[in-house]
Amino acid sequence: MSTDFKNVVADASTKTYNRAEIQKPTGNIYEAIVIMGKRAEQLNSEIKTELLDKLDEFASNNDTLEEIFENREQIEVSKFYERLPKPTSIAVQEWKDGEIYFRKPEEEK
Template sequence: MDYKNSEAPLSTITYNREKVENPTGNLYEAIVIMAKRATQINGDLKKELIEKLDEFATHNDSLEEVFENKEQIEVSKFYERLPKPTAIAVEEWLANKTYHRTPDTK
């Protein structure tokens, strides 16, 4: 999924409790589902960031040559400006883009 084009807010906002709990009927169940989705998003973003930063990595054991790589700094700043995984998960939940099921029900 493309998290870079997310419409999630960059700062904390208040959500309507009824909209959050409406799909499941239980606020706590909805929060658990969103938390699990946020963990998935965080893992995806972390993996993507590490792959991009590995392109700039120097693989020598010398501590004498430590230098700043402007491209590496720009990539890091870009990922820092993205919305937090929890905000993305809440937006996906409110837009009914999150699939969830209860294993007990058939």
């Protein structure tokens, strides 16, 4: 499940959520938190990989004095990723929107 981070709509700051709304899909607040936590870890990994791939485009093998000075495009890429909502906020929004698929293996038996 790949996410288009340019079109992500999630809160950029901390927010209080209705517990009943969060636990509704599982019936258990702790299971809901674990599922959102695992999704947040996936998102964090995707963001990190995407950022490193984009920053690798600016890497050079030989460091001359001119190349050491900051690259304007590199700064813009870094600022974009700094402004993104946190992976936990994205995961909570996906959970609320019903976009996270989860299953309970013990119930499938």
